Amino acid sequence: MNTNSRLEQANDNAAAFWLAQARAHGWQSHVRPGLTAVRCARTPDDSQRFVVTRPYAEPADVEKQLTDLLGEWETIRFTLEDPYDGLDLTRFGAVRMPIMPVMAREPGPVEGVTAGLPAVSPAHGGGTLTVDEALDGDAFALVERTIVDGFPLPARQPWTRGGALPEELLRQPGCRAWTARVDGAPAGACVTYDDGAATGVYWVTTLPDQRGRGVARAVLRTALAHAHPDRPATLVATSAGEPIYRKLGFTRQAPTCWWSRTSLGG
Structure with missing residues (x-):
């Protein structure tokens, strides 16, 4: 293609x-x-x-x-x-x-990611890094707060639940959310959206005090492995994120x- x-x-x-x-x-x-x-x-x-x-x-x-x-x-x-x-x-x-x-990754498995959730790996600098899917309102609110604080989104601060990403979004077909923790503490998040042709990746973020620990890579790997790996994945990259995406198989489209x-x- x-x-x-x-x-x-x-x-x-x-x-x-x-x-x-x-x-x-x-x-x-x-x-x-x-x-x-x-x-x-x-x-x-x-x-x-x-x-x-x-x-x-x-x-x-x-x-x-x-x-x-x-x-x-x-x-x-x-x-x-x-x-x-x-x-x-x-x-x-x-x-x-x-x-x-704009970057895309061809369909296919993510090497080294196991089938079950949560995904567990060592965090850079020590500690245990886990990534899981947000399946209910409280878990999705944690994803929302991590995104608001991690980017950050000044217009959405101080964070109020549902102000940026309401719980109803999680009930929209194709929308899934992922959260990362280091030793149980919130560390990063992302959202994926599958439209039947491709899986888009959005809001990949790491909280400031957890940067440099492999959080963004872990949350993205887990999302890619579990959110329709049989479809191409797409995203828009920042300059900071592009090297991570390239290592996971994404290539520039335009x-x-x-x-x-x-x-x-x-």
Whole structure:
């Protein structure tokens, strides 16, 4: 399968994951050819999300759709993911964020991961590292708090349960969550979303006091091994995460450009 096919699977998965979040929160959404939009509405100025899913011949066509939705939703803040890097949203007051790679891993088992859960391994620097699946509301709340504190997400701090990732998200078909602990203490987490064609990996994070102990690699290996290893896996990598993903078999598919507007003044 060629690069564009894996790229489009990644785009589709990102769009589907945002739609699952919309259902969990009760948000509005629009799905148009080549563009998926979600009206995040936790607060009046919450950042709306737009995902470009297919190549476009005319950037002006995408920008027209964006203009219509921004007006309809009275949008103040937004983030738009453009994996084809052909848009210029400066006239909307948006700022181009650092380029990140879309990566994919071909289907297949993860070497060294056993079938059962929790997965247990030694943590770097000593201690026992365990990774398990979050199967109930309390466990999912721990995943949410780890993500809010680990990235961190300033807009979601101080953490309130369900403010970023409500428990209803765990009940959306295809959504699973994973948590890592070192000697029983929370250490890292991630979320996966299977849309039937690919498994997207999101929010891979490690708490600041647990970094350098192999947590991110362990939680990702476990998630990949148990969340449909028979499908390709996709993600968008940060510069810090890319070396870990490469060691687990992910390869670059394309650079993606994200645009962000934080206020009506830009």
